[in-house]
Amino acid sequence: MVNRRGSILFIAGITLMLASCDDSKPAGNGPITLGDSSSIVTESDEQQLKDLVTDLQPVIPPSEGADEGTAAEPAKDTTKTATTAPAVPEKPAAAPALPNTPGMKAEFGEVTVMLPGIEVKQAGNKNLQRANGAVYTLVSGSIEQATLRVSGNVTKVSQRYHTVVIMKSNYGPIPLEQLSVTTRWEQMKGGNNAFPVAGLDTKSLEYYDADASDIRNAVQRAAQRRRLSRKKVQELVSSVRNVRSANQKPMTVVLRSVMWKVDGKDQNGRTFSKQIRIDVPL
Secondary structure (H helix, E strand, O other): OHHHHHHHHHHHHHHHHHHHOOOOOOOOOOOOOOOOHHHOOOOOOHHHHOOOOOOOOOOOOOOOOOOOOOOOOOOOOOOOOOOOOOOOOOOOOOOOOOOOOOEEEEEOOOOEEEEEOOEEEEEOOOOOOOOOEEEEEEEEOOOOOOEEEEEOOEEEEEEEEEEEEEEOOOOOOEEEEEEEEEOOOEEOOOEOOEEEOOOOOOOOOOOOOOOHHHHHHHHHHHHHHOOOOHHHHHHHHHHOOOOOOOOOOOEEEEEEEEEEEEEEEOOOOOEEEEEEEEEOOO
């Protein structure tokens, strides 16, 4: 009886040993096969779907240096400026100082104009601080070789002149005002607020394009204006019967006056225009 029970226990132990040595694996633990829907796990629990790692957004400062031989790349500025400060206007360059030499000097409130090397006599009020123009008479010196100098914020300097035809006669020089010419304003060339005077030499002066009839009429009117006798008037008219041009002898073209116009802006940005005239005696 005892041996039979022991045999049963022995057989049961052998059976358990053989079951544990079986090398088969449960289904679902094998390798994942492409296209096999049974290997795809669908998770419906939102708690399990959350990322366990917090997203990092580090602020990386620009490199203080770079590899040897390579310059560091500057960081891009992504900031925005709320307001933009207005641009500060540049101050105009200071004008060169006027030469401390004798000459014509017109001191207006906004600008000073000087013509060194000539002597003039001013007409009217000598205080030009509130004036827009000044008139002078030439006493000595050569305007043709002078240089106009200005101080202040000047944008343009222009020149014009007035010529007249003079007839030489036994009764003295007779100006033929009927044959006078006033030129247009011409902008002067220059720099550093210095503008050389040009075009005033005898050969460059413009004059009235008169014919023989114009010349005789001009001589007659000028002689009558001087209250010459009828005989003397006729004598003068007869002396120019062969003259065909205003610069033909006994005629000559002379400079009677020169005018300059100076345009610019004052310290407050307001525009100004000043004129100067120098009369040349006959």
